[in-house]
Amino acid sequence: MRKKTRIAVLASGRGSNFEALSSACLEGGYPASIEILIADNSQAGAIAAAAARNIPSVTVDCGPKRGTMSDEASDRMARLCRERGIDLVCLAGFMRIVRGALLDAYAGKMLNIHPALLPSFKGLDGQHQALEYGVRYSGCTVHFVDKGVDTGPIIIQRVVPVRQDDTVESLSARILAEEHRAYPEAVRLYAERRLRIEGRRVIIDEET
Ligand code: GRF
Secondary structure, three states, X not given: OOOOEEEEEXXXXXXXXXXXXXXHHHOOOOOEEEEEEEEOOOOOHHHHHHHHOOOOEEEOOOOOOOOOOOHHHHHHHHHHHHHOOOOEEEEOOOOOOOOHHHHXXXXXXXXXXXXXXXXXXXXXXXXXXXXXXXOOEEEEEEEEOOXXXXXXXXXXXXXXXXXXXXXXXXXXXXXXXXXXXHHXXXXXXXXXXXXXXXXXXXXXXXXO
């Protein structure tokens, strides 16, 4: 049997995607395990969720500049991942653009989940942007992380209808339920080595 893919999850907030991933990892036969949670602030709800599951967590001060990380923080996170033999980094509501040593070390081995159908509505508040724009469908996207913001090759998208009476909250809740399915599914495909990147496209190989 192939060794399980060792995951580091990076989160800033609530942590529901962290929970969805960690629940999947507890299922028999799931090919991945979460070895560490890295948060950029000590208030992140994901930290309590990790503690409840006996998953170690570390808070890394990413510096004062919102939305990005200092070189020192990137170096430290890369070191933490290396020390734990991390194969895959999953961003789950991590509110900073990953750059530097961490991105270099995990190019092609880092995933993100975004609450919109990319390439529409990149960046912050994807649900709000979709509602304001008036689209009839939105959803979520799991993609590889590259140097841009929400621009990497797309692995999985799940679609939800936008209702006439939707608020940002109701639409976000409908999208979030799909996020919790899509992320574990994408991680499974990655861990089963079934994803190949060809240019912008991700080819999903058949199960063997
Ligand atoms: C999710 O909507 C995710 O798509 C976005 O940030 C939110 C994080 O939620 N990147 P949670 O912390 O996983 O509950």
